[in-house]
Amino acid sequence: MSRIGVIFKRELIGYFATPIAAVFIVIFLMLAGAFTFYLGDFFARGQADLLPFFNFHPWLYLVLIPALAMRLWAEERRGGTIELLFTLPVTLWEAVVGKFLAAWCFTGIALALTFPLWVTVNVLGEPDNGVILAGYIGSFLMAGGFMAIGSCVSAMTKNQVIAFVVSVVVGLGFVLSGFPLVLDFFSGWTPQFFLDLISSFSFLTHFHDVSRGVIDLRDVVYFLSLIVFWLFATALILEWKKAE
Amino acid sequence: MVEIRQLRKTFGPIVAVDHVSFTVSRGDVLGFLGPNGAGKSTTMKMITGFLTPTKGTVTVNGFDIQQQPLDAKKNLGYLPEGAPAYGDMTPLSFLLFIGAMRGFRGDDLRRRVRETVKKVNLDGVLHQPVETLSKGFKRRVGLAQAILHDPSVLILDEPTDGLDPNQKHEVRSLIRDMAKQKAIILSTHVLEEVQAVCTRAMIIAKGKVITDGTPAELEAQSRYYNSIILRLKGEAAGVQAMLQRLPGVKTVDVLEGPSGTRGFRVIPERGQTIIGAVSQGVHDHPWDVIELSVDRGHLDEVFRSLTMPAQALT
Structure with missing residues (x-):
């Protein structure tokens, strides 16, 4: 456990030791704000809530989180430090979880820094802060889902560009899995229960309810099990392709 | 201290290491020689537990690297080829990280880092990012992380590659100083290094051990020996x-x-x-x-x- 902590600390400090933290946080906040006010019509809606803010999170994460996740393992591979890491007395799991938690926590920090919006909406009206909290929790969980996917894809390659592009595509599949774009691809040649299964994987559907204040245990379990699944896959791929 | 039995590694149809067996005890400095692609690095990666052997076993101080990897790795120090390190860290923060990963905390950790820094002469560059350091300093950072926990077994993959003659001399004296208390395996292309630091030399080619003996015995195989x-x-x-x-x-x-x-x-x-x-x-x-x-x-x-x-x- 303590080794997870050591890795977590090193990784998290690493974000702030490089321009990654500044660039990511600034761009995240700018885009989140721009989407909320311009595309989301925050003011014109005349409602004291953060729905227009949360609605764009899946799309923001779709691009920004793979950019963060692509280096997780690809960089270790390219720099040869993966050999250093795995010849230390540490298990594969501890390394995978430690690095993931640091990256996830970093997105949490970026998310938390959007608090001026919450302040704004509280100044302008009387929003249901419970709903807003639920939105933040849901958004954070979804960020974890994207990050776990990115971690797994990053473990497959030493090329960060490939890691980024593939993560975006896989992420897009998960965002849209309840929509015709994805479902049409499978319909006709797969049984109905499989189609239902795929559409139940949609980030949008699960996030939709949470962002409206309904924290259903099933949505939480969905995101958490998604994270565990992709981290498990990360560990498997690392074990399998360590030498390459 | 290190026992390697019938070690074999294949990558698809390629046999990288073919039934290699040997033992290294305390006080031994084993020089691993061989042309590029002979299987030196692959063997070292299996000894240190990074690669899983296709067949065969490695035990470090009695711990099987596959069955009890954490215990075995605690007894191992390893300098991978090219001395990789996290480039955005400074040598100080990097060594503190490695020490913490090896379970040291607080004063004990700081004392160990201080002592190791002194041993490998890293004092002047402790606060510069590793990626800005010269090759010689990078190699020393790699060496420092390998010996930080004073392991009884040291595996060094080309420890002096790319260093200038003075730096080579320093690294060799460091290895000689540690040799008595440790079992050391090092790989090299530089044959003078074998004469300078090794008590034993092993040549491998195409994944097989071709010869194993003292550097003097190896020299004696030369046509020119005593000419x-x-x-x-x-x-x-x-x-x-x-x-x-x-x-x-x-x-x-x-x-x-x-x-x-x-x-x-x-x-x-x-x-x-x-x-x-x-x-x-x-x-x-x-x-x-x-x-x-x-x-x-x-x-x-x-x-x-x-x-x-x-x-x-x-």
Whole structure:
């Protein structure tokens, strides 16, 4: 456990030791704000809530989180430090979880820094802060889902560009899995229960309810099990392709 | 301390390491020699637990690297090829991280880092990012992380590669200083390094151990081992034929040399010492001798003849 902590600390400090933290946080906040006010019509809606803010999170994460996740393992591979890491007395799991938690926590920090919006909406009206909290929790969980996917894809390659592009595509599949774009691809040649299964994987559907204040245990379990699944896959791929 | 049994690694159809077995004990410095692609690094990666062997076992201080990896790795220090380190960290934060990963905390951790930094002379660059350091310093950072926890087994993959002669000398003295308390395996291309630091040398080629012995034994396999170099002024007519007749002499080669001199290499039959006979010959003839020396044999010649058998005689 303590080794997870050591890795977590090193990784998290690493974000702030490089321009990654500044660039990511600034761009995240700018885009989140721009989407909320311009595309989301925050003011014109005349409602004291953060729905227009949360609605764009899946799309923001779709691009920004793979950019963060692509280096997780690809960089270790390219720099040869993966050999250093795995010849230390540490298990594969501890390394995978430690690095993931640091990256996830970093997105949490970026998310938390959007608090001026919450302040704004509280100044302008009387929003249901419970709903807003639920939105933040849901958004954070979804960020974890994207990050776990990115971690797994990053473990497959030493090329960060490939890691980024593939993560975006896989992420897009998960965002849209309840929509015709994805479902049409499978319909006709797969049984109905499989189609239902795929559409139940949609980030949008699960996030939709949470962002409206309904924290259903099933949505939480969905995101958490998604994270565990992709981290498990990360560990498997690392074990399998360590030498390459 | 380190026991390697029937180690084998295949990558698809390629056999990288083929049934390698050996033991290294405390006090041994084993030099791992071999051409590029011979399987040196792959063997080291299996010993340190980074790669899983296709077959065979490695035990470190009694711990099987596959069955009890954490215990085995605690007893191991490893410098991977190219001395990788996290480039955005400073040597200080990097060593603190490695120490913390190895379970040291607080004062103990800081004391160990301080001592190791002193050992490898990293003082001046402790606060510069590793990626901005010169090759020599990077190598020292890698060495520092390998010895930070004072492991009883040290695996060094090309520890002096790319260093200048002074830095090489420093690293070698460091290895010699540690040699008594540890079992050390190092790989190298530099044959003089084997003579300088190793108590044992092993040549591998195409994944197989070809020879294993002390550097002196290895030298003794050289054709030139105990051969005599004799250089004379003038034409030296008939000298070659005369040398050839001495007891124990196998062949006499004529050497290149400055004009006006004649050089000969007198090669003995295997196991024979001929310096007495040759010096007697020098004594008995009115030769104008400018050089008379005994050759200890050439590791690089042994290396070539063992790893490229077909071309050994040319």
